[in-house]
Amino acid sequence: MTSHQFYLDELAQLVQGELIGQSKFKVAALASLEQAQAQDISFVNGEKYLQEAQASKAGVLIVTAALKDQLSHHQNFIVVDHPYLAFAILTHHFEDKVLKRGIEVTAQIADSAIIAENAYIGHYVVIGENCVVGDNTVIQSHVHLDHDVEVGKDCFIDSHVMITGKSKLANRVRIHSNTVIGGEGFGFAPYQGKWNRIVQLGSVQIGNDVRIGSNCSIDRGALDDTIIHDGVIIDNLVQIAHNVQIGENTAIAAKCGIAGSTVIGKNCVFAGAVGVVGHINIADNVTITGMSMVSKSISEAGSYSSGTGQFETNKWKRTVVRLRQLADVPLTKLVKQIDHMQAQIESIESTLKSRK
Template identity: 75%
Template structure:
């Protein structure tokens, strides 16, 4: 495949930057500082990368004005911006290999009642059920199942082996990666006389604009009300979102997070890897939860929260674990009594010293 080339000034315009040096320099790739060649452009995001940038063979660098001043003795071609990392993120879309096919593959099954945009692409062995809608420029790759009543917006990307069911709705520019299930049955059962009685899940899933969901995730449909993923949410691989959960706009979840049913998560939250959240709680906006933490109660104020124990050398961790267990075995009232006794002793000593003065 022949790589498309871009002029330095063209790339600068895309990121609202200033081209410095050879404006008509043609560049083929976006590359790391270590592996860049004279046909590539790389970015420098901080002073700690200056030595790497000086030795880089990149044809051009994306930098701040301050960084350019420190590199101009070695490099001649730059795009000067306020935020090099943001500029890099924007340019990844320019150099990304895009899916340009349109139309419906002959092996796909489309129900006659489904409405498929002429500019969409439907891949091999895709199955689309009754009364479905697929919007303009949406791409659905092979072996994906779009169940009855599902609506997909414009410019979405649905990877292979995805299942969309439960009459879920996807807004525009949603990306869902391989083997993920949206709208599957929620884990709802009523216990009675030693048996679990299945609760039919009658709700759906609503996904907002610009949502990204990774591979092997599950977003369950609601029991009565819908499960809701608001605009701009980004979800990593292997994440479970249970029924009736609401995730606020621009929240991020790293891999292996699990959120139990009917929890409401605010906007602009960050959940690091393997965070667990119990059901039926509320989490405020702008909350960060560090890796492998267990959220067992509502969080009403913004901030960073942690649980669990940090990594220690194994022998040290075993000693700490024994002490922690011993601490749990002692009633809190005994600690309170000891503290009261120590405080009384301190006050007695203070009184004695005052009398001697």
């Protein structure tokens, strides 16, 4: 493990914050408010954490100006407008990075592949014909790049990733263990009771600064490419089917499934276990709450839900019974009943007014 130690003035400069306290205070690590020790730095992300911050043993706190004035027990601060963002920036400087460069002797690389001199290719990596690996890219052990795959600059491909289907990755892409990029899409033509396989002839295009978690599948297109645009972040255990397009800076949480040929806009948020049917369009700036089922296109920005929140078990059972009973009543009958009830209410109100 690499040891990371910084002076306080160095850290303040990295996040463009105002330093208050000892400029040469030595910081050993980032830590939570609860676990921080005297040489650690932590952050206070809002007033609801003030009590924890007062009790924290952290040697340095990242705070806003308003919060700093309420923390009388501490002496060393970095004052910024957005403490959580400052914390995110500093994590990159405390991260243990793969600094080794070159190609391990157990790697198998086709003669036609082009590998940057300052890339790292780990043990038992297989790289096929006509592949390209860009500057400063790290490819960990047991990764397989099939023929004609291109990986850009400053990428990180974790162990046991498979990239196939002539996929193209831009710069600063991170892909975590056991993910498959460019696998065959789920395309079959039904005929006379049998499923006839459709060969998937498209590819996958992944933009800059995309992060893809572990155990994900992103299928290549049937004809057109599957496209993941710049800045998209994808959690673990996500399935993205063939020909899907995902707009810039969209976030997709774990266990989401997106069916084929769906187009998702920019700056969307999909919470955990959302399901999306195929061949629909979702506008920019749409949020889908957890375990929702998106069954038709969404044309306007906003938050959408279809899942049912938890009940105590007996209440849930009664609710299900009522829902089933409601489903058995024709909508026209319900409307007539409501109209009749409204007429009765109006009649009673009229009678009461006349008596006055």
